[in-house]
Amino acid sequence: MNIHINGKAYSLGHEVHISVSSALTLHFIEPQQSTFAVALNGDFVGKADYDTTLVKNGDSLDVLLPIQGG
Amino acid sequence: MMSLNIYGQQLDSRLLIGSALYPSPQVMKQAILASGSQVVTLSLKRQNPAEQAGQQIWRYLQEIVTEVNGHLLPNTAGCKTAKETVTLAKMSREIFQTDWIKLEVIGDDYNLQPDPIELLNAAEQLINDGFKVLPYCTDDLVLCQRLYDLGCQVIMPWASPIGTGKGLMNPYNLETIRLRLPDATLILDAGIGKPSDACLAMEMGYDGVLLNSAVALADNPVLMAKAFGQALQAGEQGYVAGIMPQRQTAHPSTPTLDTPFWHQP
Numbered sequence: 007m008n009i010h011i012n013g014k015a016y017s018l019g020h021e022v023h024i025s026v027s028s029a030l031t032l033h034f035i036e037p038q039q040s041t042f043a044v045a046l047n048g049d050f051v052g053k054a055d056y057d058t059t060l061v062k063n064g065d066s067l068d069v070l071l072p073i074q075g076g
Numbered sequence: 077m078m079s080l081n082i083y084g085q086q087l088d089s090r091l092l093i094g095s096a097l098y099p100s101p102q103v104m105k106q107a108i109l110a111s112g113s114q115v116v117t118l119s120l121k122r123q124n125p126a127e128q129a130g131q132q133i134w135r136y137l138q139e140i141v142t143e144v145n146g147h148l149l150p151n152t153a154g155c156k157t158a159k160e161t162v163t164l165a166k167m168s169r170e171i172f173q174t175d176w177i178k179l180e181v182i183g184d185d186y187n188l189q190p191d192p193i194e195l196l197n198a199a200e201q202l203i204n205d206g207f208k209v210l211p212y213c214t215d216d217l218v219l220c221q222r223l224y225d226l227g228c229q230v231i232m233p234w235a236s237p238i239g240t241g242k243g244l245m246n247p248y249n250l251e252t253i254r255l256r257l258p259d260a261t262l263i264l265d266a267g268i269g270k271p272s273d274a275c276l277a278m279e280m281g282y283d284g285v286l287l288n289s290a291v292a293l294a295d296n297p298v299l300m301a302k303a304f305g306q307a308l309q310a311g312e313q314g315y316v317a318g319i320m321p322q323r324q325t326a327h328p329s330t331p332t333l334d335t336p337f338w339h340q341p
Binding site for chain 2: 045072
């Protein structure tokens, strides 16, 4: 299956779905050490739901971090 | 002077300040501390956590709010629909551990004017979800009234479009909002260019001012931050002291009784 994380395409072979936790490991070095929040297809996913929320073919994850703002 | 009330939180400073556009993180920290502000705005964007730049800024902002016993105010910059805004607000709440949200829903890319329809929609959803919403809006009285009626205790009309530094475009509108919403916490947000703009807002009876570019883009951001802090105090004291009414005709300040010889016939 193919998914996007922050607009970057990832191909995961014959997987049918993976958890948000697993998907994050594709993108992060040490996700547990970072301050971030996640949205799946535009909907917020809380940290408590990373293991039980499934990412499927064509899905898009957004991983956002703090930056300066006005 | 009285304190600024944001959803029951009492703050000594009436200045809310942004964390963007400074020449360096060090200057940002110095300027924010010099301003005396206890509320610092920030945002969320796509980044790879392996990149350290964002983490460094985040550490700086945490240090600042700890040092001033202040508050982070995450914004929803870049959102154009209520759905995007609600999602981003929830992400911000999880990261920053605050239910305060500076609500921005942009309706036009040219002047970054808020979309009033989406703004009201987003505000209603977020209030129902327990957020304390601080909406950035235009200086439209009815829009401000509707936001207040929804439960927004703080309303933040613009002075002029974000980043323009044009100051108060429509003083009449802003004065009318103050007059018609006497119990709302009114914070002038966006378009402030110089300290006298902030002073004028406070002289109108506004409760505070939120700005970023005017300090960050100054030749000396730290000095400008101090200037804004003093301007807000001057404006607030002027408002509390009671400004004299304007008069159509001149009135001599010096007593006219016993005027000198050159006035004698």
